[in-house]
Amino acid sequence: MNRIFNDPDLVVEDMLRGWLQVHSDLVAAAENRRVVRHVRAPIAGKVGVVTGGGSGHEPAFLGYVGDGLVDAVAVGEIFSSPTAKSFFDAFKAADAGKGVACLYGNYAGDNMNVKMAMKMAEKEGIRVRTVVANDDVPSAPRSDREKRRGVAGEILMWKVGGARAAMGGSLDEVITAAQKAIDSCRSIGIGLSACTIPAVGKPNFEIKDGEMEVGIGHHGEPGIKVVKTTSANAMADLMLETVLPDLPFEAGMEVAVLLSGLGATPIMELYILQARVAEILASRGIQISRHFVGNYFTSLDMMGVTLTVMKLDDELKACLAYPCRSVGMTVEG
């Protein structure tokens, strides 16, 4: 494992030091060093938008703190939910009196820690409502949607919730929009290689040469099946076959597509995949009105990709088009 770190137990600290310095125009540390907040948070008159999760997914989560997006994030260890205290401190950092929308992903640790943080917030009179992202189709059958993991659809949920808050929406409006956003998203990942946590020093799991894990999660959680590697086109087809019928996405719909590398995937290859995704969607009469292609939500040094398709309506389109500025995503006004 040839990687870049100092003390393997301090990778998050060391990263945060660099991050806070480089992006000091945008973000600042809260009193709790595991909370990164917008430089101007809490922003008067605005609902606070909070998220949080384990590290190793950069630019998620902290990269989405910014104008028109997230106000504060709770930062966990690698692949570990932040503590309840960090979520609570993120609520405090974001709350300007209009309440806090906590928009996070469906993982046991995050669920429990957010719940505890909400109890702390209640005691201090901070109103918090949540939306739990569960866009990862392969992680549970459609009948068990509430068991599904949240993956890159979270970014679109933050984008929509963040825009709604920046437009002056009430807490209920922000929550409703964010919930609609994630309900409109369906995602799937394909893993082509495993990832290695520096403190562990060997791969978290195994993907054989010549095989790929279809439906992989952001921490290497296994998916639907392990199959022989295929062409990019066949990969795109496989992903769409899983994702499209689930909502379902149908002719005449407008969608946003987010194709994210998992960390080690060359950018070139994301566009190769995207070319096919666009072709298939067009052939089905589905119109892509927004694309995001890049490393939006990664898993350390994993090779692979996640595809998210989001059904759009006028509100969601307006929210996606709303200006935002952050390390992970910038939409110009």
Add this chain to the structure above:
Amino acid sequence: MNRIFNDPDLVVEDMLRGWLQVHSDLVAAAENRRVVRHVRAPIAGKVGVVTGGGSGHEPAFLGYVGDGLVDAVAVGEIFSSPTAKSFFDAFKAADAGKGVACLYGNYAGDNMNVKMAMKMAEKEGIRVRTVVANDDVPSAPRSDREKRRGVAGEILMWKVGGARAAMGGSLDEVITAAQKAIDSCRSIGIGLSACTIPAVGKPNFEIKDGEMEVGIGHHGEPGIKVVKTTSANAMADLMLETVLPDLPFEAGMEVAVLLSGLGATPIMELYILQARVAEILASRGIQISRHFVGNYFTSLDMMGVTLTVMKLDDELKACLAYPCRSVGMTVEG
């Protein structure tokens, strides 16, 4: 090799299809499909800025086509200079009558192909002047600077040249500014793993587990030495030791720092490195007034990093601060 492509000989074509579609607000194909131009190029009243190079370095080169940056790029095969014809067609795509600044990297293939393209341009009455980036310190001794390769410093050269052109500068002014930009840059790379060209199917070279190649080039060209892997801090120290004395960078100077991953490096690790770079520069009395940390110039799936330090003066600062918008870099107004 688990990777994402269809026909390995068509990766560039397939990528371009996806790219042109996703970024149709920003770029368009020229008649020559191996030229990607700004949607509005040639831009009236402005010197055209052109670059080009092999593929596999995304977002370089085509990702820097945009407002306030590059007007047209010639796109080569993986790790291969574009043809002379493509460079020439890029000149044509960019030329609005005020001449073309061709700002490219010092590689045998690019040098020869650009030279031939300039002959074609001369015949058609297009005025072209060049700046050849040679910021890679380990690739030749200081006394042989003209033999040094161009690496990520090229991005800052494009940024400065692009800004100067956007400000209305003449061809000579753009060239002078771009030349100053690259003369003010010093870079070094460290490789932690090899990269694999899809059509080759096995790694281009070898980096052993537990070893790293100090001074590596963007195609895996060997550097100064192969040493045992070290901590992130020691890596930063090693890079700065090579880079700082070369210009030399001294107390009281202002600099820009660009830390780019080579493709497979987790973003987290770039910030870990950056934290140390900033610490050392501060301790030497050198002030960082602009940071760029991310995957700016990659080498397929190589694990590793390049560091570029650029000495700033008022003109260069103004040019770096000038607004630009592209896939690879956006600076807001």
Add this chain to the structure above:
Amino acid sequence: MDREQLDLESARVMFLRVSDAMVASKDLLTELDRAIGDSDHGIGMARGFEAVRRELERPPFGSVGALLHCIGTALLRSMGGASGAVFGTLFRGGGARLHDERALTSAALARFLEDGLEAVQARGGARTGDKTMVDALEPAARAARARAGEPLARALPAVAEAARLGVERTRDLVARMGKARTLGERALGHVDPGAASVHLILRAMAEFVSA
């Protein structure tokens, strides 16, 4: 030496030894989580019990409940992850009704484990058979209740043994919770890392009282 119970100072020292044991189990637990999870369990537990160790260095504690609460809080504040919430809750929930106890008796142990179990289940919704730490905690709590009248030094080894058997049983379970859920049958043959942690904690307690 068959200790009847532990005074607060001895209980504190016992949990220092437990902390040492958990920090020392980092690689083992990471390996278990690597097999069916995301490889961070050992790292998290080690970080958590390093924090516990720091906290326990500042006596005195006024009651068994205060001691357990302090441990739980240290875990909660330092660990994160599912296990930070779960183990933090085990200690804090388990100590909630022990704020009048000046010694750790077998009865107190039974209450700690029973109340802890209830709190964990309220927090995360896991039931027996879901392949979580509940599968070790539940039989341990039952064993503790059954031996609530015995000397602590006799009860604890039996409680630890019950946990161990619970851990072993998780080998035959498909996960219905957490990161191992989508593994399906691929989780068979592997024990649950959180369950292993419950056993390691109880085993270190048993070793202390038997020493």
Add this chain to the structure above:
Amino acid sequence: MDREQLDLESARVMFLRVSDAMVASKDLLTELDRAIGDSDHGIGMARGFEAVRRELERPPFGSVGALLHCIGTALLRSMGGASGAVFGTLFRGGGARLHDERALTSAALARFLEDGLEAVQARGGARTGDKTMVDALEPAARAARARAGEPLARALPAVAEAARLGVERTRDLVARMGKARTLGERALGHVDPGAASVHLILRAMAEFVSA
């Protein structure tokens, strides 16, 4: 059959066979470039000579010069890279003074290689000993000049052999040009891929005339 010279149609067919040979050498050349370059030489040459093959399918050509120019242009337009420029220039520069020749004679071959060499050196500045294709081209041109009066079928094998020896000599050279330059001594023992291409082209020509 000891052919004195090749008429234009035979020369065209010969370069079709040369193209086949170069396309078939893709992996070999890629391996050579992998050892001391960036692994793309075989891919580039194969792409280039596939384009040549397409162009050569449209006869007739009016002169040796026109034929060589056509080949060079196909390489230049399709390949890119250092070798696209270098081999494109070899053929275009080499054909520049052969626009009156209606047959490929040994004298024309010598002029092709000599003028090609000069054009390549003007283009890229490489000299003998820099570990480039010049190290195969230069001895080949010399051999061709020495045999300019012989029948083509006798000259070409000798020219190809001279190129082969030139390739072999690149093993002992440290690169002073291109991607191998920074390898320093690590390049020793490896032949230059571009030099190998020169030899393969001439060998395929020799095989054609000797067949």
